[in-house]
Amino acid sequence: METRQVNLEDANQQLRQFATVVNTDHAVRQIDSREHLRVGIDLGTSSIVLTVLDTENRPLYGAFEYDHAVRDGIVVNFMESVEILKRLKTKAEKVLGTVLKTACGAIPPDTGDGATKIVGNVIEAAGFDCRQIVDEPTAAATFLQIESGTVIDIGGGTTGVSIFSQGKLMEVLDEATGGFHMTLVLAGYFHISSEEAEALKRDPKRETEVFSIVRPVVEKMAMIVLNATKIPTNEPVIVVGGAINFTDFVTTFSKTLKMLAQKPEFPQFVTPLGIAMYDHD
Ligand SMILES: Nc1ncnc2c1ncn2[C@@H]1O[C@H](COP(=O)(O)OP(=O)(O)OP(=O)(O)O)[C@@H](O)[C@H]1O
Numbered sequence: 001m002e003t004r005q006v007n008l009e010d011a012n013q014q015l016r017q018f019a020t021v022v023n024t025d026h027a028v029r030q031i032d033s034r035e036h037l038r039v040g041i042d043l044g045t046s047s048i049v050l051t052v053l054d055t056e057n058r059p060l061y062g063a064f065e066y067d068h069a070v071r072d073g074i075v076v077n078f079m080e081s082v083e084i085l086k087r088l089k090t091k092a093e094k095v096l097g098t099v100l101k102t103a104c105g106a107i108p109p110d111t112g113d114g115a116t117k118i119v120g121n122v123i124e125a126a127g128f129d130c131r132q133i134v135d136e137p138t139a140a141a142t143f144l145q146i147e148s149g150t151v152i153d154i155g156g157g158t159t160g161v162s163i164f165s166q167g168k169l170m171e172v173l174d175e176a177t178g179g180f181h182m183t184l185v186l187a188g189y190f191h192i193s194s195e196e197a198e199a200l201k202r203d204p205k206r207e208t209e210v211f212s213i214v215r216p217v218v219e220k221m222a223m224i225v226l227n228a229t230k231i232p233t234n235e236p237v238i239v240v241g242g243a244i245n246f247t248d249f250v251t252t253f254s255k256t257l258k259m260l261a262q263k264p265e266f267p268q269f270v271t272p273l274g275i276a277m278y279d280h281d
C-alpha cells in the first residue's frame with residue numbers, strides 16, 4: 001500500500017518565517033502591548049528553545065541556547081535550565097517590548113508525573129505562569145496538522161516515535177538514540193573530540209563526506225523504529241528533529257523503513273512551535 005503524503009506547505013512557510021528571526025534580536029512584526037502572546041518552551045537534550053506566537057498561531061519570535069541541562073529528555077540540572085530560560089525570557093521581552101506572562105512546556109511521552117512537575121517548576125522558576133505541559137509528539141503533530149499517521153522526532157539524545165489515529169495518540173516509543181550518536185561515530189572515525197565532530201557534522205561544505213560516514217547510524221535508527229513499532233503503512237510518516245538536517249536523510253531513512261517519509265523544513269523547530277500553540281485559555 002502507498003504511504004499517504006501530507007501537504008507541508010503551510011507548516012514550511014511558518015518554519016521558514018520563524019527561521020528568519022530565531023536568535024536575531026528581531027521579531028517578525030511589531031507587537032501591540034495589549035496583545036496576548038503564546039509562548040512555548042522546549043527543554044531539549046541539545047538546546048533550550050523559546051518560541052513566541054500570536055493568537056493566530058503565527059510565529060513572532062524565537063531564541064535558543066545550547067545546553068547540557070537535560071539528558072535523555074529529562075531535566076538533570078535544574079538551576080542551569082532556569083538560568084538559561086531566564087536569559088531567553090529577558091531577551092525576548094526586550095525585543096518584543098512586552099512582558100511574557102504565560103508559557104507551555106513539554107515532556108517526552110510516558111516520562112511520568114515527575115518529569116511534568118520538573119518542567120513546570122523550571123518554567124515557573126524562570127518567571128512564567130505555566131499553563132500546560134503537553135507531550136512532545138502531540139505538540140509536533142498539532143503544528144503539522146496531522147490527525148492520523150506517525151511522527152518520528154530525532155533529537156540530540158532521543159528518538160521518539162508516536163502513532164496517531166484521528167487525533168489520538170495510540171502508541172509511543174522512546175529510544176536513546178539521536179544526533180549525538182552520529183557525532184560519536186564521526187569523532188571515532190576521525191579521531192577527534194566530540195566538540196570538533198559536532199562542528200564537522202554541521203559543516204555544509206563537508207555534508208557529502210559526513211553523511212557517507214553517518215549513513216549506517218541513520219539506517220540503524222530506521223531499523224529500531226521498524227522493529228519496535230507497527231507503523232500504519234498507508235498513513236503519513238513525518239520525521240522531525242535537528243538530527244535529520246542532512247539532504248539525504250529522508251531518502252536513506254525511507255529506504256530502510258520501506259515507507260516514504262516526509263520532512264518539513266527546519267525540522268528542529270517543529271516541536272517548539274507546536275508547544276506554544278497550547279498557551280491559551
Ligand atoms: N545542521 C545540522 N546538521 C546535522 N545535525 C544537526 C544540525 N543541526 C542540528 N543538528 C543535530 O540535531 C540534534 C539536536 O536536535 P533537536 O534540537 O531536535 O534536539 P533536542 O530537542 O534538544 O533533543 P531531544 O529531543 O533529544 O531532547 C543535535 O544532535 C545536533 O547535532
Ligand SMILES: [Mg+2]
Binds near residue numbers: 042044045153155241
Ligand atoms: Mg526535542
